[in-house]
Amino acid sequence: MFEHTRRDQPGERKLFVVIQGCSIIKDWHVGLALLACVGCDGAASSITPDPTLITSPVHRGDITIIVNASGKVVPQEQVMVGSEVSGRVMTVDVDFNSEVVAGEILATIDPSSFENRVRQTQGRLSSAKAEVDVQRAGVERAKINLEQAENVLNRQKDLFEKNAASQARLDQAQQALGVARAELKLNSAQLARSQAQLSQADAEHQSAVLDLERTVISSPIDGVVIDRKVSVGQTVQASFSAPELFALAADLSDIHVEAKIIESDVAGFTKGDYAKFTVDAFDQTVFEGEVIQLRLKSQEANNIVSYTAVISADNSSGELMPGMTANLEITTDVNKDVLRVSSQSIRFRPTAEQIQNLASDADTIVASEADPIKTTLVRLKSIDLTPEALDQVSTTLEIAAAPLLEIINDPKRSFMHTPTRINLVELIDNVLSEQLSSEYYSAYRSVVASERLVRDAMIWVKVNDDVMERRMVRIGMSDGAFVEVVSGLVEGEEVVTDIAS
Numbered sequence: 185m186f187e188h189t190r191r192d193q194p195g196e197r198k199l200f201v202v203i204q205g206c207s208i209i210k211d212w213h214v215g216l217a218l219l220a221c222v223g224c225d226g227a228a229s230s231i232t233p234d235p236t237l238i239t240s241p242v243h244r245g246d247i248t249i250i251v252n253a254s255g256k257v258v259p260q261e262q263v264m265v266g267s268e269v270s271g272r273v274m275t276v277d278v279d280f281n282s283e284v285v286a287g288e289i290l291a292t293i294d295p296s297s298f299e300n301r302v303r304q305t306q307g308r309l310s311s312a313k314a315e316v317d318v319q320r321a322g323v324e325r326a327k328i329n330l331e332q333a334e335n336v337l338n339r340q341k342d343l344f345e346k347n348a349a350s351q352a353r354l355d356q357a358q359q360a361l362g363v364a365r366a367e368l369k370l371n372s373a374q375l376a377r378s379q380a381q382l383s384q385a386d387a388e389h390q391s392a393v394l395d396l397e398r399t400v401i402s403s404p405i406d407g408v409v410i411d412r413k414v415s416v417g418q419t420v421q422a423s424f425s426a427p428e429l430f431a432l433a434a435d436l437s438d439i440h441v442e443a444k445i446i447e448s449d450v451a452g453f454t455k456g457d458y459a460k461f462t463v464d465a466f467d468q469t470v471f472e473g474e475v476i477q478l479r480l481k482s483q484e485a486n487n488i489v490s491y492t493a494v495i496s497a498d499n500s501s502g503e504l505m506p507g508m509t510a511n512l513e514i515t516t517d518v519n520k521d522v523l524r525v526s527s528q529s530i531r532f533r534p535t536a537e538q539i540q541n542l543a544s545d546a547d548t549i550v551a552s553e554a555d556p557i558k559t560t561l562v563r564l565k566s567i568d569l570t571p572e573a574l575d576q577v578s579t580t581l582e583i584a585a586a587p588l589l590e591i592i593n594d595p596k597r598s599f600m601h602t603p604t605r606i607n608l609v610e611l612i613d614n615v616l617s618e619q620l621s622s623e624y625y626s627a628y629r630s631v632v633a634s635e636r637l638v639r640d641a642m643i644w645v646k647v648n649d650d651v652m653e654r655r656m657v658r659i660g661m662s663d664g665a666f667v668e669v670v671s672g673l674v675e676g677e678e679v680v681t682d683i684a685s
Contacts, residue, residue, distance in 0.1 A: 235542065235685050239646045239678035240526040247524055247661050247668045249452055249517040255443030255495070257463065257508040259433035263405055266426035269293060269398045273418045278430070280412055284403040290430055291401040291414060298396040305389035312382040319375035326368035333357070333364040407432045410506060433506060439499040441473065441510045447489045452516035453478045459495045461512040466503055473497030475514065517661065524666040529679040530641050530659065534652075538683055543644075544653040556605070557581050557589075560612050567627040569620075577619050584615055638670050646678040 271293040278290050337357040343349035411431035414420065420427045441461060445453065457475040462468075477494040484490075495512065497504070534542070560581065564574055588608045591600050617625055641659045644652045657672025673679070 234650070235538065235683050237542070237646050237650070237652060237680050238682040238684055240529060240681050242523060242525050242669065242673045242675055242677045242679060244521055244675060245524050245666065247519040247522055247666055248515055248663050249661065250663065251445065251449045251452070251514045251516055253443040253445055253449075253493070253512045253514060255441045255461075255493075255510045255512060257504050257506055257510055258440050258442055259407075259410070259436060259506050260438050260440050260496070261405065261407075261434035262410075262506075263407070263432045263434075264428045265290065265401060265404065265430040265432060266428045267293060267398070267401060267420045267422050268426050269298070269395050270420060270422045271295075271297070271399065273414055273416055273420065276412070276414060276416050278409050278412070280409060282409045283407075284409060284432065285406050286403055288403045289400055290403055290409075293399040293401070293420065295396055295399040298392065298399055301392040302389070302396055305385065305392045309382070309385040309389045312378065312385040316375065316378040316382050319371065319378045322371040323368065323375050326364065326371040330361070330364035330368050333361040337361050401429060403432060405432060405434055407434045408436060436502065436504075436506075437498070437500050439497050439504050439506075441495040441497060441512065443493045443495060443510070443512050443514070444483075444490045445478070445493045447482075447491065449516075450478065450491055453493060453514075454516070457514055457516050459497075459512055459514040461495070461497075461510040463504065463508045463510055465508060469503065471497050471499075471504065471510075519661055519668060522660075523669040523673065523675060525643070525669055525673065525679050526681055527662055527665055527667050528681040529643050530667055532644060532681055534644065534680075534683060542650060542652050542683070544647055544651050556608050556612060557585060560616070563628060563631045566631055567624060569624060573620075573624075577616065580615055580619060581612060584611055641667075643673070644680040645673070646680055652680050 274292045274294050276291045278284060278288075284290065337354075337360070340349050340354045340357040344351070344354045409430055410433045412429075413431075414429040420429070441459075453475060455475060455477070459473045459475060460470050461473070462470060473495040475493055476496045479492045479494070482489050482491055493514070495514070557578075561574065561578060564577065569577075585608055588604050588611065591597055591604045592608070616628060620628065638658055638660050641657055643655050643657050645655050646652050655672055658670035660668035660670050662668070
């Protein structure tokens with residue numbers, strides 16, 4: 185029997201009385217009478233509820249790593265169309281949301297001044313062409329004069345040899361030949377200068393024509409106008425930079441989402457990861473896509489480093505519009521049909537009293553430390569290393585690691601065990617990098633990387649209705665709700681997640 189006094193109303197007290205498993209409520213005076221009767225019958229008995237083990241089964245299922253992120257819907261390709269020339273806007277042929285094709289006219293700028301410049305450069309170009317023709321004719325005349333001077337010199341030489349011409353006549357012929365040659369060189373140089381002036385005039389004319397063509401602003405892509413920043417009559421200045429007139433988005437049936445991923449979640453991202461997301465405008469519609477890029481450029485805000493992941497999604501329905509906020513769930517890794525337990529069983533820690541009353545053995549079971557060399561040999565077997573190479577590596581490791589193993593196995597030098605094990609791991613890695621080929625060493629490093637997620641954990645396992653025991657198990661990937669069991673448990677066992685009274 186036990187009693188409890190409670191004050192329900194001011195000035196009123198009631199008593200709970202338990203007699204042989206039954207409880208009744210009476211006034212205070214009646215309760216005293218009942219207690220007296222109980223005292224006559226015998227001593228009261230106390231009722232204490234038994235603790236109950238709350239368990240979860242070890243079963244098979246999928247472990248899925250999901251990264252939650254937010255991002256913004258952006259066009260797959262966006263082009264800012266500007267003006268490379270200055271002037272007054274004459275016409276604007278498109279508006280917001282206008283669909284355009286490549287080459288379609290978007291706007292025109294007053295071409296009057298550019299047309300005048302084209303005419304001016306055209307005149308200079310024609311003059312330069314005429315000057316080239318004149319110089320070319322001069323070169324032809326100089327060639328003819330040179331040829332005539334050579335003939336005269338040859339005749340004078342024949343006559344001089346026959347004593348029919350004087351030395352003075354021969355000298356005059358030689359002088360005339362030198363003058364003709366010099367005249368040819370002069371005319372050739374003048375022709376080259378005229379040709380250079382012609383090239384300059386032609387370049388100026390082509391530039392003027394190009395500027396005239398640029399007064400017509402056309403679309404570089406097929407897409408839709410998502411922004412218009414110019415109106416008829418507005419003057420644009422392109423002195424230092426091209427002013428932006430329109431923003432065009434490529435086909436919006438394929439859309440991109442740029443999501444911010446914090447650095448702690450980046451490790452598992454790979455191209456092709458599945459993503460699903462919603463937007464505030466259509467919160468009941470789930471859109472699907474895949475990761476196509478994780479950009480290397482980082483961003484830091486409030487001491488938080490993040491990276492941009494680009495997700496490609498289908499938008500054939502046209503519901504997604506640029507600028508919408510997307511709430512994403514990105515699946516970075518999936519292990520299918522693995523042995524798993526509730527993650528709550530990993531976090532469960534009973535009190536000392538509960539261990540004393542419910543545990544089959546109060547001594548904590550500690551996992552033995554694995555031999556690094558044996559572990560290394562197991563890994564090498566998994567990458568199909570030849571038996572001969574395996575024996576050679578094993579012998580080399582045993583010889584090189586003997587001094588370190590002596591320290592590790594000496595209980596009197598326990599304070600040196602941890603740093604020595606670190607040195608042993610480094611020694612093993614150095615030996616393997618020298619003994620193995622680059623292909624086998626890369627395969628070995630891949631096996632080591634895959635084991636980094638595996639760790640030891642202590643779990644309490646239900647033995648029978650009121651007894652549990654400690655067990656050290658190896659666990660792997662976790663998705664928050666479940667944890668992969670690598671070893672230490674079998675399917676069907678019950679792990680303890682809580683104790684209820």
